Amino acid sequence: MSVVEAPRSDASGRGAAFSGAAGGDDLRVVEPLIFDRSRAERRAVRFPSPSEDARERASTQPDLPASVLRTAAPRLPEVSELDLLRHFNRLAHLNQAIDLNFYPLGSCTMKYNPKVNEWAARLPGLAESHPLDPEGLSQGSLELMWLLAELLKEISGFSAVSLQPAAGAHGELTGMLMARAFHRANGEGERRTKVLVPDSAHGTNPATATMVGYEAVTIRSNRRGGIDLEALRDALGPDVAALMITNPSTLGIFEDQIDQVVASVKEAGAVAYMDGANLNAILGRFRPGEAGFDIMHFNLHKTFSTPHGGGGPGAGPIGVSERLEPFLPAPIPTLVAGDAAEFRANARAGRSTPGARFALDDDRPRSIGKVRSCYGNFGMFVRAYTYIRSNGDSGLRTISEDAVLAANYLRIRLNDVYDLPYDRLSKHEVVFSGRRQKREHGVTTLDIAKAILDHGIHPPTIYFPLIVEEALMVEPTETESLETLDHFVGVMRQIAEQAASDPEAVKRAPLTTPVGRLDEAAAARRPDLRHAFAGETDAPDAPAAAPTPKAPTA
């Protein structure tokens, strides 16, 4: 079994080459704050002076009155460009990332982000396109959005798509607002007040229901990890607005009774919402729109490989069924001159269609309104479109096949050392439990995650889904080679062995990361949320609150 060599350590035993660069003994820091590098009058960027003519003409116009002028300049750092670059490059070195090593963070689909997508998003014709430019100047942007929406419709089986939501949770909000608009249009807005959410759902689902004024009702899972059909049918009634279900679920399992689930929901007059976070497992094999769902959000940053950016930007377009279509957010890019079929055929062949013209359709009287400024995270649309066209029909199918194969491979290779509460076919991910390690050796899943860090690998998602004790949620994705998967298997087996032979060593981990385990309770007890300048006392206190409950990471 091969284990990566621990990164180079400094005297403190930590990997960061610049550890202890400042601060002295009582405050040891890995890299000082940019504010600490500031020296008065040092500069990186300069701007030209206005011309005499400009000044002269400007002087004929009203001045900003003294009453609205700022008296003390904001204390932004004053640094040279090189100092600035070194600071952020050093910070970059403290991060784990897909481009460095395996990052099997379950539910997040941390696959490789192809570089041609970045090339495309930076094309000046796209990056410099102003959203309010006259439509005649923006035909390329509008065409790209239209083409992407058409592809997402094909992929999902829905009859209409809005690209506007900026993230998955934002897509959920949009979808639930649409579900409510639908019921209101049918005169059932007052009556339908509940949204059903399985207990395995992402926290965003119930939080979204609340934001729309709905009551979230939890539906338990059955022993096989699927939604309990009996419980679902008992809960369904004339007061239910929607079911929000993640499929494949957060257990990495396909709801094998999904046909009955959707039928029951529709029969009760409710809207069937699918959380599309895990679409990566089912491309070309299951199209939620075709299967009867009314609404689904896509996560372009998961399935379609736009970079996660350390926590955004994402993009959360939604697909909807015909009956929900009138309620989509406005505006929608529309082909207003030209034939759609001809246009699609030309685009497929890489040709523009003479005479075709796109416009933004903002005349949608039953629309829920706008959920974001402009039209959404356009730069993510460029990347996702590039990715879908690169992969094409066969490539998209291969993505799901290889992602599912990798998850099943890890399931089989590790299920003898880690418990597998739901031992079924995996889709995009597999959820293990560290309960055996905890019960037998007192080593928790958190300890295991920290031990994984010492192998240069980002740990899986932990303590989620909530229905799995000591959960370890592993999503390998399709872009990791067999050698990487085997290496991970070796690391996980080694940690399981160490949990038995030397549990204290596991609890000491991580030893090679730039910082050790951090005191999160102290951070919440006395929040320090911004830099205190010299001479300033600490930031004002937040009002006291109950201690933070333990956080699952998903």
Added chain:
Amino acid sequence: MTYSPHTDADRERMLAAVGVESVEDLFADIPASVRASGWDVPPPLAEQEVRAELARLAGRNRIPAVSFLGAGVYRHLIPSVVGEVIGRPEFATSYTPYQPEVSQGTLQSIYEFQSLICELTGMEVATASHYDGATAMAEAALMACRLTRRSRVAVSAGVNPDHRRVLETYCSGPGIEVVTVPIDLADGGSGTTGVSAAEAALGDDVACLVAAQPNFYGQVEPMRELAEAAHAVGAQLVAVVEPTSLALLDAPGDCGADIVAAEGQPLGIPASFGGPYVGLMAARMASVRQMPGRLVGATRDREGRRGYVLTLQAREQHIRREKAASNICTNQALMALAATTYLCAVGPAGLREVAELSTIQARHLAAALEQAGLAERRFDGPYFAEVTMRVPNAARRHAALAERGIVAGYLPERDEPALRDTLLLAATELTTDDDIARLVSALEETR
């Protein structure tokens, strides 16, 4: 092309280990009745082919040679170092810092971002970012409702109309009523929110007054008076600001703002046809537990080393689920990093130069149009770097100029019929004297 590394031999080995014949067996759990029937997705493209397709689309856009278009999205210089930093794969291809020991780069940069936004706005606490300025503003209004336990929101008509539409949608969720406070639209009027109009709209059931500085039409609002009017009835002031203006204009924290929301796009982020951008939100520390979105805090590791973590997570959806302050999770970390790098690159002197040059060129532009007899200022009183000008046949001439690659700003009549025959013209530090001369002569030719 695909990015899968697997050879057929690899796949065979994996299938054998799993104990199935073919990959098809791994999808046996999808009921036959709901299997996909097929789809019409084009075949794969090689890199040179996909590049050609994207170049074709980019080429279908026409980037104007001269543009005075702002209306909430501004073309500023983006220092080269910004692209260099956000292009680093360690920032771009990591995710939400759930494992702080291997995410200190992201976490510390967010802490620096929060610090910079506090400093810029004069507030005590800033979030790790929101989707954009519109959703930040909408979430700020909902936050004010939670803080005051009231369910009406008053918003000035001087706030970006696109953003007001988003506010309406967000408020429709929990059934919060939005009332609009008019601005003085009279010819030669102030173009700002009247304090008496605000007082008329405010009552003890109103959670907040939302007002923008400068407002959508470029005019400078009486923020202190508006804050007093809001506070007089126990409402909060949600100040919407343009971040580069804060080098010159009073910090909202000094004007009595309780919550600040802003579109951060001007801070080093390209127009990119509307996104990705970054929403900024800042508030008083006393309100922190009602803030939506992520927060990064400083702490220590076991050996006393300073480090950063996501904190106060008891507000958030993954802990509180249906009781969370918002459903937001993914935000705009990489765009926040762009704004952080931008603010550090320009520094206090550079940001001041940006703001001064923008205001000077806006005045230069207005004066040049007035002196040529082409336009008059629609409103009286001070403006920042965007100015509403009365121009006969504005819509027709705007379209004619666009044909020539000159975008003569924004047509306010799209949202406000009373502003027919006006142009909203923006200047930034990138606006040259030559740009202004070209606008003047193009307008002369379409007189």
